[in-house]
Amino acid sequence: MDIKKQYINGEWMLALSKQTREIINPYNQEVIATVAEGNEEDAKLAIQAARNAFDHGEWPETSATERGRMVSKIAELIERDKEELAEMESLDTGKTVEESRGDMDDIAGVFRYYAELADKDGGEIIESPVPNSVSKVVKEPVGVCGQITPWNYPLLQASWKLAPALVTGNTLVMKPSEITPLTTVKVFELMEEAGVPKGVVNLVLGAGNTVGAELSSNTDVDLISFTGGIETGKKIMQAASSNVKNLALELGGKNPNVVFADADFDTAVDQALNAVFFHAGQICSAGTRLIVEESIHDEFVDALVKRVDNIRLGSGFDEETQMGPLISEQHLNKVVNYVEAGKKEGVTVATGGKRPEDPALNNGFFYLPTVLTNCTTDMSVVQNEGFGPVITVEKFTTEEEAMKLANDSIYGLAGGVWTKDIAKAERCVAKMRMGTVWINEFNLYFPHAPWGGFKQSGIGRELGKPGLEEYQETKHIFHNLAPQPINWF
Numbered sequence: 075m076d077i078k079k080q081y082i083n084g085e086w087m088l089a090l091s092k093q094t095r096e097i098i099n100p101y102n103q104e105v106i107a108t109v110a111e112g113n114e115e116d117a118k119l120a121i122q123a124a125r126n127a128f129d130h131g132e133w134p135e136t137s138a139t140e141r142g143r144m145v146s147k148i149a150e151l152i153e154r155d156k157e158e159l160a161e162m163e164s165l166d167t168g169k170t171v172e173e174s175r176g177d178m179d180d181i182a183g184v185f186r187y188y189a190e191l192a193d194k195d196g197g198e199i200i201e202s203p204v205p206n207s208v209s210k211v212v213k214e215p216v217g218v219c220g221q222i223t224p225w226n227y228p229l230l231q232a233s234w235k236l237a238p239a240l241v242t243g244n245t246l247v248m249k250p251s252e253i254t255p256l257t258t259v260k261v262f263e264l265m266e267e268a269g270v271p272k273g274v275v276n277l278v279l280g281a282g283n284t285v286g287a288e289l290s291s292n293t294d295v296d297l298i299s300f301t302g303g304i305e306t307g308k309k310i311m312q313a314a315s316s317n318v319k320n321l322a323l324e325l326g327g328k329n330p331n332v333v334f335a336d337a338d339f340d341t342a343v344d345q346a347l348n349a350v351f352f353h354a355g356q357i358c359s360a361g362t363r364l365i366v367e368e369s370i371h372d373e374f375v376d377a378l379v380k381r382v383d384n385i386r387l388g389s390g391f392d393e394e395t396q397m398g399p400l401i402s403e404q405h406l407n408k409v410v411n412y413v414e415a416g417k418k419e420g421v422t423v424a425t426g427g428k429r430p431e432d433p434a435l436n437n438g439f440f441y442l443p444t445v446l447t448n449c450t451t452d453m454s455v456v457q458n459e460g461f462g463p464v465i466t467v468e469k470f471t472t473e474e475e476a477m478k479l480a481n482d483s484i485y486g487l488a489g490g491v492w493t494k495d496i497a498k499a500e501r502c503v504a505k506m507r508m509g510t511v512w513i514n515e516f517n518l519y520f521p522h523a524p525w526g527g528f529k530q531s532g533i534g535r536e537l538g539k540p541g542l543e544e545y546q547e548t549k550h551i552f553h554n555l556a557p558q559p560i561n562w563f
């Protein structure tokens with residue numbers, strides 16, 4: 075049986091305990107792979123490899139230009155194996171192959187973006203206020219980075235961490251989600267093929283409360299970068315205090331999509347669908363909180379429901395499919411309970427609100443695309459992240475009320491506003507307390523612009539220059555060219 079292995083100190087290895095885990099296809103629950111199931115001991119081995127490679131290896135001293143060249147090579151290999159990676163990602167997550175192909179283009183773009191950025195900032199000379207001195211500020215790698223990723227965009231979220239960490243001269247230990255590790259294993263094969271020196275990148279497979287917890291608490295880890303749920307993020311914050319690690323958290327979202335009466339109606343309807351039903355709503359920045367101006371509310375909901383009822387569910391490998399299954403039975407039950415709670419709170423189920431009856435979908439973790447109306451901001455379905463194909467609809471009459479609703483959340487990841495009035499749009503985005511805000515758009519992102527959340531949606535930013543700086547320490551070097559005694563004492 076082919077067991078997908080861990081990659082530690084340049085060697086592919088089974089778990090020290092020889093434990094394994096089966097990976098299933100969420101469309102039909104078939105076993106698609108068997109992988110090593112590491113634990114704390116495997117994590118410690120990997121951390122030591124990364125520590126040794128950082129403290130004694132050549133990678134941190136390699137020129138930024140050379141590191142950039144290496145990361146560019148990884149991008150080339152991803153592009154070479156794009157189709158294999160895309161099909162692997164869809165098998166693992168249930169998303170359509172077309173979505174996965176798009177992810178792979180994005181992922182190669184992330185490696186290329188950081189390869190280009192690698193040697194563009196060598197620091198700066200400060201105009202020293204002290205005579206006969208030189209003052210300069212340089213950037214240095216943080217050190218050993220622990221990187222933990224979620225199951226919804228396995229390789230994309232891994233790329234947002236791997237590329238900047240590598241070009242800045244760090245070493246790392248990555249732990250993918252235990253339920254969707256396949257494309258991350260593959261990208262480590264590609265990094266080995268690209269020639270990344272041994273010990274620089276290490277991969278440990280296993281659960282969050284063993285491998286993940288060790289990465290978060292181990293004092294030989296200098297930075298922990300985590301993408302996942304808010305409750306896990308809080309645990310990691312606590313564990314990271316062991317040695318005051320640098321901390322990067324990309325957490326959940328409950329993202330408002332505000333539609334004014336003067337919006338481009340058809341485009342706003344179409345994009346409201348995409349904002350929440352793409353990848354079955356399993357997106358941190360999904361526009362699951364629709365907030366519509368009262369005067370167009372009924373017409374907008376009718377238009378939305380008509381389109382929702384035509385969404386085709388099925389296998390990600392069927393070109394007709396528009397929405398796949400949820401990732402697991404556990405997550406399906408979470409979404410079921412999330413909607414049932416809304417029903418108890420008095421929402422109206424405009425469409426969906428249950429599992430599909432199509433027998434062809436019985437073996438998958440499917441949930442019908444769902445529109446809940448008559449929602450109010452105090453409801454759990456409005457405040458909590460459902461992370462499924464469920465949109466809640468609220469109404470407003472004034473701009474001020476719309477903004478109050480949009481900001482009434484513990485989250486602050488992303489949001490959108492639809493209007494043709496530019497001044498109104500600018501007023502709104504200035505008030506919306508989120509890390510990314512779209513005007514007449516939703517869920518668009520690219521490597522050049524930083525990504526991350528206000529409030530409890532996280533700490534720090536990935537992508538863009540901030541995403542690079544997350545992996546750097548800043549050092550001020552002051553050089554006295556004419557040292558004199560001070561004679562103070």
Ligand SMILES: NC(=O)c1ccc[n+]([C@@H]2O[C@H](COP(=O)([O-])OP(=O)(O)OC[C@H]3O[C@@H](n4cnc5c(N)ncnc54)[C@H](O)[C@@H]3O)[C@@H](O)[C@H]2O)c1
Nearest residue numbers: 223224225250251282286287302303306324325326327358
């Ligand atoms: N902000 C973003 O960019 C972004 C992107 C994607 C997903 N997300 C969020 O991720 C969540 C969905 O992903 P998920 O279900 O995999 O999240 P999760 O928190 O359950 O797991 C995420 C990762 O953390 C690990 N983990 C679990 N417990 C841990 C612990 N105690 N210590 C260390 N690691 C631990 C898991 O094994 C997994 O690899 C959603 O809330 C979504 O909004 C955010």
Ligand SMILES: C[N+](C)(C)CC=O
Nearest residue numbers: 226227357358359519
């Ligand atoms: C890829 N991204 C960050 C927009 C969605 C994550 O869930």
